[in-house]
Amino acid sequence: MEKKRLLTLAIVGLFLSGCGTATPNEESSAQSEVVSESQVESSSESSVSASEPTDETASVMAYFPFEESVASTYIGEGNEYMSYAKYPQYVENNRIQFSKNNGGTQIVEVLEYVDGALIKVFERPETYFRENMLDKTSEESNTILLQEPLKVGTAW
Numbered sequence: 001m002e003k004k005r006l007l008t009l010a011i012v013g014l015f016l017s018g019c020g021t022a023t024p025n026e027e028s029s030a031q032s033e034v035v036s037e038s039q040v041e042s043s044s045e046s047s048v049s050a051s052e053p054t055d056e057t058a059s060v061m062a063y064f065p066f067e068e069s070v071a072s073t074y075i076g077e078g079n080e081y082m083s084y085a086k087y088p089q090y091v092e093n094n095r096i097q098f099s100k101n102n103g104g105t106q107i108v109e110v111l112e113y114v115d116g117a118l119i120k121v122f123e124r125p126e127t128y129f130r131e132n133m134l135d136k137t138s139e140e141s142n143t144i145l146l147q148e149p150l151k152v153g154t155a156w
Contacts, residue, residue: 058148058149058150059116059148059150060113060116060117060118060146060147060148060150061113063146063150064111064113064118064145064146066088066091066094066096066113067088067091068088068091069088070087070088071085071086071087071088072085072086072087073085073086074086080103080104081102081103081104081105082102083102083103084100084101084102084103085100085101086098086099086100086101087099089108089130089132090132090133090134092134094112094113094114095110095111095112095113095121095134096110096111096134097109097110097111097132097133097134098110098111099127099130105125105126106125106126106127106128107123107124107125107126107127108122108123108124108127108133109122109123109124109141110122110123110133110134110136110137111145116147116148116149117144117146117147117148117156118144118145118146118147119142119143119144119145120141120142120143120145121136121137121138121141121142122136122137122138122141123138123141124136144156
């Protein structure tokens, strides 16, 4: 379980390091942190390498399960709003709704798993109330976050 959690953090870290408006120095710093987490994981005896997923962990859902009661906290450096807490509000079929709080705002995002891809289908900032938005979509938020096959060199 710990190995999967480290691998998930490494993948999310890679994704987040490509987001935002970081300077080149901040980007390389974030990427080196992710590499060091991967190196720590690969040093354990029976670890799963991020570059060579096994049959058990080769799917997006293995790295990003839709779990109702799992809150996550991410630590960021450089900007006061880079760190955030994220918790699921609603899960139904192949969609999950998260509420993200970065200390400056509350953001709702809806993710959908379809055809081997995890897609952000809806995002609404400044949402300080709880409402089921699983049925909402928006064109500007239709972004692929992860897509199978999960292996080094794959781009989408």
